[in-house]
Amino acid sequence: MNREHEDLSRYLNGEYGFEQLPADLKRDAQDFERIVTALKRERITAPGALRERVMKQVRVLAKSPWLRVWDWVVTPKTLRLSPAAGTLAVALVLALVVLALPFSGRGAADLPSATTTTGAVTRFVFVAPSAGSVAVTGDFVDWDPNGIQLEDRRGAGVWTTELELSPGVHHYVFIIDGTEWRPDPNATSQVDDGFGQHNSVLLIPTRKS
Amino acid sequence: MGMRENPNRMLENPNRMPESPTDGTVIERVLCGDTESFGFLIDRYQDDLVAYANYMIGSADDAADVVQDSFVRAYKSLRQCKDPARFKAWLFRIVSNQCKTHLARHHRRHRESLSAAVGVPGDKDAPDTAVEGAELRRTVHEALQHLTVDQREALVLKYIDGLSLPEIADLLSTSQSALKMRLLRGREALRERLQGVAL
Structure with missing residues (x-):
């Protein structure tokens, strides 16, 4: 790859005047400006609706x-x-x-069957006995297609992981076997993702400092 | 310190909205319940945002969908826009994140030409030159789609939208030196892609 000359970089970053460039770099600068001009002519406007x-x-x-x-x-x-x-x-x-x-430790031995938030921690739960892997992805990981893996600790098909999410509204889905994106069947709310699918909605309340 | 107008008082007389209200004024009105005022923000930014999203994801239809979804998200989160004077940067960030989400979920890239789908107004070239010009534009647009998302984002904001380095660094939550490196790599990659193309 041809490395860009330092002075040309300065010019293209707006830190250098065109007149300060030697003739060969002026040509390079004009070449790049032609690329930008071509791109600008592909500019579209919003549809009326x-x-x-x-x-x-x-x-x-x-x-x-x-x-x-x-x-x-x-x-x-x-x-x-x-x-x-x-x-x-x-x-x-x-x-x-x-x-x-007296009741606070009662549920510790049993895994919940739905995604829940306790304090700062959200436990994601997805029941999929036949799945080989389950991950969760959402806006909190920039919709990373690999997501965060859940674990089936008991081999019973109850996949869980715990995450600490920032307060606010989060959208998420589960990824089954790395390919199939599914909303959380137990989520209290789902939204259209704008592309014909649904995302689950999770509300993390603001925590007192 | 200047006096701020009470938005509730403005609501009493809808005609008091200035012709070109600031983003802050509009946001205050929307948050006070004047939902229709949100239309001002759509009118003001929809063209820039759709153009930006199209450069980012390479599809006119998807760009419009992404921007539509982004405006709805912005409305839902309007209270979280801490500094209404920087609403534009906040909105661009939402669209940018939505574009990345779209690209992550839709690995395929739509490279249909927007000029074919929507039409690029104002092409005053002669017919033959216009064909060559359209091909060149498509070639360059396609080359842009082959860059990394980060490079493409930086190049579009700098050279198409004309934002300054500090503005882009703020919008992308990065340092100016990191941004300059991203721009440099983007320009080099773009030139590499367009090697041999008569510009």
């Missing part, structure tokens, strides 16, 4: 109670409590924690 197609979806979303709930959840709120009510609320939370403690 695009605006209305987007607005149609936006109007539906604007009416979506789910989106309003999500907005309410992620918008910071100021909570004003009297000392008496505050004390009562703290006592209530403590009571609930104490009551829940």
